[in-house]
């Protein structure tokens with residue numbers, strides 16, 4: 001019996017190791033084609049690039065959904081894809097430093113790198129805060145929760161794809177125009193949804209600090225973020241201070257995120273009397289690859305619905321946003337899971 005159990009255990013461990021390896025490895029065949037080969041990092045960027053590139057490119061998003069993008073190290077099986085890609089698209093602003101180091105160690109003279117965040121805003125518009133303090137010189141990199149920044153990203157991707165594949169210019173431009181209309185629509189609906197939140201509730205207290213550019217766009221206050229700059233947990237004294245702050249300010253809800261589950265924010269919520277909402281996501285798209293909602297637009301609608309409902313507003317403004325792909329037909333994209 002003991003031997004049997006041991007064998008079962010060995011089998012389970014082997015199965016786990018195998019599945020975690022295969023889960024994070026790209027399928028080979030998407031790379032074998034004459035189409036431009038594009039690598040992206042986090043899923044919102046993959047979705048934006050997918051919508052512009054449609055079925056003219058092959059695309060691999062290398063940061064698995066649900067992984068911590070701030071310190072994710074690419075698995076060895078993606079390195080040869082990074083090496084042979086025509087274009088690598090990153091958020092930049094120091095978000096994907098381990099990925100950058102891999103890019104620097106693989107040589108390919110013809111490969112281009114597009115760092116969206118570094119191109120979308122200038123240093124004067126960088127936001128520093130408690131999780132990304134100015135003393136470290138690394139700004140908050142989460143531009144994409146602001147849809148107007150996502151629109152800039154889409155424009156930069158369009159320009160780069162036109163340069164890489166000039167005969168597809170009309171196609172990429174057409175997709176950009178369609179995506180841009182969707183993002184404008186999303187933006188207008190967010191304005192309406194936030195306007196429905198009582199003024200005194202238009203304040204965000206989150207675990208992971210991904211909403212400052214969004215807040216600046218929509219006139220919300222960031223009351224604070226729990227996660228310190230090293231992405232560790234706050235000290236006992238800091239926790240007490242945060243609880244006091246929330247009690248004083250009387251915010252109705254505090255928000256956790258799926259990628260950084262933490263008992264600390266739950267404790268802070270409980271002791272301060274605020275509701276605890278643990279399902280915001282900064283880069284893990286809702287649904288599964290292939291679903292309409294598994295997109296940048298789907299991510300924003302999902303987050304805003306959760307946020308607006310929890311703060312006492314009306315999230316029905318967001319119901320009619322079309323989150324499906326803007327192009328017809330199937331794309332060759334892989335989102336590592």
Ligand SMILES: [Zn+2]
Pocket residue numbers: 069070142208210282
């Ligand atoms: Zn983040």
